[in-house]
Amino acid sequence: MNQDENPGGTQARIKALVLGAIGVVYGDIGTSPLYTIKQTFGVHGATPTEPNVLGVLSLVFWSLILVVSVKYAGFIMRADNKGEGGIMALTALAQRSVRSSQRGRWWIVMLGLFGAALFFGDGVITPAISVLGAVEGLEVMAPGLHRFIVPISAVIIVLLFAFQNRGTGKVGAVFAPIMIVWFLTLAVLGIWHISENPAVLRALSPHYAIAFFVHEKWVAFFTLGSVILAITGAEALYADMGHFGKKPIRYSWFGFVLPALVLNYFGQGALLIADPKAAENPLYLMVPQMLLVPMLVLATAAAVIASQAVISGAFSVTREAIQLGFLPRMRVRHTSREQMGQIYLPWINRMLLVLTLAVVLGFRSSDNLGAAYGIAVVGTMTIDSILVMIVFRRLWNWSRAKVLAIGLGFLAVDLAFLAANADKVEHGGWFPLVLGAAIFTMMATWRRGKELVVREVRQSGLALEPFIASIVAHPPLRVPGTAVFLTSNPGGVPNAMLHNLKHNKVLHERNVILTVETVDTPVAEADERIEVEALEDSFFKLTLRFGFAEDPDVPQTLLAVRECGLPFDLMDTTFFLSRESIVATDRPGMALWRDRLFMFMQRNAMPATAFFQIPGNRLIELGTQVEI
Known part of the structure; x- marks a missing residue:
């Protein structure tokens, strides 16, 4: 249960969630001082120069405030599914707000798919840049x-x-202490150098920041x-909300992580004003020579934790995409008996490993x-x-003026950052775009291909009710037991049933047409989980619904159908x-290449x-x- 929805939760529980959030949620943004x-x-x-340093520090500070604190912690985290x-989850929520518009749902799906594709790029780049940034302390x-x-x-x-198959639960206990030490170290180093130049x-x-733009113009813009880079990982506040709750994430951000980051960035700025040559690697040059080795070890541990959080996020997004019908089914292994969200996908792990190594060796x-x-x-x-603006306006009925004032403010900042990165496309920015386009193409192709298969099956199939009427009029041989026919078209006769009747000349005593659906919420409600419709001659239509964050266990769920008058x-x-x-x-x-x-x-x-x-041992496949 989400802590925010549990008013009886104890203070100890909130403190534990705050510590957990520090260890898992903030690894990515917490290692940004290594390279920003x-x-x-x-x-x-x-x-x-001193004016430029002060201008950049002001930009970093206000980016942390406007994007992370106001946009994500203040507004986007309200849009929980x-x-x-x-x-x-946000895509599913936005889709729900435009149910009546097929075109609107299509555009939302396309946006969500490309956002998810870019997130996979983040899952490749974060381990590479975090580990490289930490190990560069060697030089x-x-x-x-x-x-x-x-x-x-x-x-x-x-x-x-290699250790992903052991699960984050095995090493999660040490995440929080390491990250607490990391953030305290960042804060202490920052305070030390700020004390030498408080004017920073x-x-x-x-x-x-404004003066920086006025004097440096295009240099400042780019x-x-x-x-x-100072706000990478802001998405994690929103993505991990289901694991920790809004309050713990907000408490840990405003009470601990944000102050530590600001102090360190300003300490690096104070060092640069005193010694511009420190720009080569300001974070490590803040550290006394005798403490460089412990700092290197601590930074590497923090980088591994940041990578772990993003990799786990990629596993979660993949499972959600599979359940929502955007990716093929893959093997999902649970690495914890206590936490549903701790999962491991072998194929995704191998793909991320290969791509991350390629990035390290290439860049x-x-x-x-x-x-x-x-x-x-x-x-x-x-x-x-864009998606949260749709939710605010269409689902929550906020006024148009309010949505535009808030949403356009968010977009102005986002588009400014996006335009400033435009000149970097040829210097490496092409990589996430190419990777994102490839993953987007796969997801869109899978979704469209499944739609075409369902269309062909429905067009070539027989309607269920006339078929049952013919069975009643001309009954075949019936054998004891129950037959469950899995199909995506509950209104048609499953091909497996037709083949069974054609070749074996029999039907079972009871025949159940089973459809499994995924709803646009993380967990299906109890009253929508099972839907049974009794037809003639011991035929039944059965629909089982699961949320996009659930593992569909059909046999286990069928046992609950007993309560619906259809004992299994x-x-x-x-x-x-x-x-x-x-x-x-x-x-x-x-296109033919997409068919292939x-x-x-x-x-x-x-x-x-x-x-x-x-x-x-209970399955027959036909x-x-x-043709598509």
């Missing part, structure tokens, strides 16, 4: 160690993904492309990755702004399934029976050919 200021004043960045957050200790940065980073990443606190005023430094990271982050944020004895029940063999043709619907892509995805998808947890 370094990227901003790097080789291709702004000159680290029964306690769940994240791009897929601060000894410049000759530079050649070891990429190999060490690659080894850490391989180990990180003047940058809290937006005047210095600096936004690096400033965006080779956090500076080179900065451009790619910025575009992935701001793209998802922009889509969040699984030992006396046989499941029938039609397995479609897809044939690509030049029919209207999709859908065929490939369909062949490699996890069987529906395994996904629905149907025992193999093949059918479908």
